[in-house]
Amino acid sequence: MTTSYELEKAIIKRVLITMTVLILLAFFTSQNPKTWILGYVFGGLIGILNFLHLGKTLERAVTMNPGKAQGYASSRYMLRYLTTAVVIAISLKADYLNGLATIIGLLLVKFSIFSIHLFDSKEYYKRIFKRREDNK
Amino acid sequence: MNGVDLIKACSAIGAGLAMIAGIGPGIGQGYAAGKGAEGVGRQPEAQGDIVRTMLLGAAVAETTGIYGLIVALILLFANPFF
Numbered sequence: 444m445t446t447s448y449e450l451e452k453a454i455i456k457r458v459l460i461t462m463t464v465l466i467l468l469a470f471f472t473s474q475n476p477k478t479w480i481l482g483y484v485f486g487g488l489i490g491i492l493n494f495l496h497l498g499k500t501l502e503r504a505v506t507m508n509p510g511k512a513q514g515y516a517s518s519r520y521m522l523r524y525l526t527t528a529v530v531i532a533i534s535l536k537a538d539y540l541n542g543l544a545t546i547i548g549l550l551l552v553k554f555s556i557f558s559i560h561l562f563d564s565k566e567y568y569k570r571i572f573k574r575r576e577d578n579k
Numbered sequence: 580m581n582g583v584d585l586i587k588a589c590s591a592i593g594a595g596l597a598m599i600a601g602i603g604p605g606i607g608q609g610y611a612a613g614k615g616a617e618g619v620g621r622q623p624e625a626q627g628d629i630v631r632t633m634l635l636g637a638a639v640a641e642t643t644g645i646y647g648l649i650v651a652l653i654l655l656f657a658n659p660f661f
Contacts, residue, residue: 447631494638501633504612505619505626516612520605520641528648535656542657546649553642556635 447498455491457555462487462548469544482534482541486548489530493523494552586660594654600647604640611637 462483469479500519504512527549534545561567615633619626 447627447634450631450634493641497637497641498630498634501612501615501630501637505615505630505633507616509613509616509620512616513609513613515609517605517609520608523641524601524605524644524648527645528652531649531652532656535652542653549645550642553639556638560635 447502451495451498453559454494454552454555457559458487458491458551461551461555465544465547478539478541479544481539482544483548485534485540486530486545487551488548489526490549490552493526493549496523583661586658590654590658590660594651597647597651597654600650601644604644607640608637611640 465483466480469476469483473479496519500516504516507515530545530549531542534540535542611633615629618629
């Protein structure tokens with residue numbers, strides 16, 4: 444079992460749940476739900492694959508020497524960036540995919556990270572309107 | 580050269596400028612990975628914590644690059660002005 448396996452599993456689970464909710468919403472809110480659903484699925488799955496690739500890259504990078512790790516992580520980032528560029532270009536060109544849905548799907552991993560690690564805490568909401576000076 | 584051609588030319592220049600946003604996360608991620616490798620070398624038992632923290636940070640940092648990419652590709656393929 445990998446070191447970050449549990450974290451990846453939790454985030455992917457949240458992404459899949461959010462994707463399902465968005466797909467169900469698309470049935471009721473859109474005139475043409477098929478393009479939205481395909482967009483969410485396409486973007487969401489590529490986003491998950493990119494995230495898993497990032498995890499594998501970092502696990503391998505920390506075992507290298509620092510100089511080599513830097514080049515390795517940057518080159519792998521460019522590979523993921525190229526993949527994302529191809530996905531967005533296809534979704535904007537193709538008629539059967541909704542571009543906005545694909546972009547939302549690609550960013551679902553980030554929204555899930557924010558929702559799990561920031562917005563899940565009640566303390567975060569309590570601190571929003573509190574001035575730092577008042578705590579002293 | 581008419582107005583539409585000028586808009587197309589300016590959109591292409593804008594798309595090129597927007598793509599600069601993709602370089603920053605790449606440099607940052609590489610730097611973080613290098614420092615992570617240094618940390619693991621210094622304290623090997625903390626490898627799990629280092630990778631987990633770096634994974635979350637790197638995933639969120641990539642978002643800004645994707646925003647730039649989206650702007651560039653919309654200017655090229657789905658430009659609302661022509």
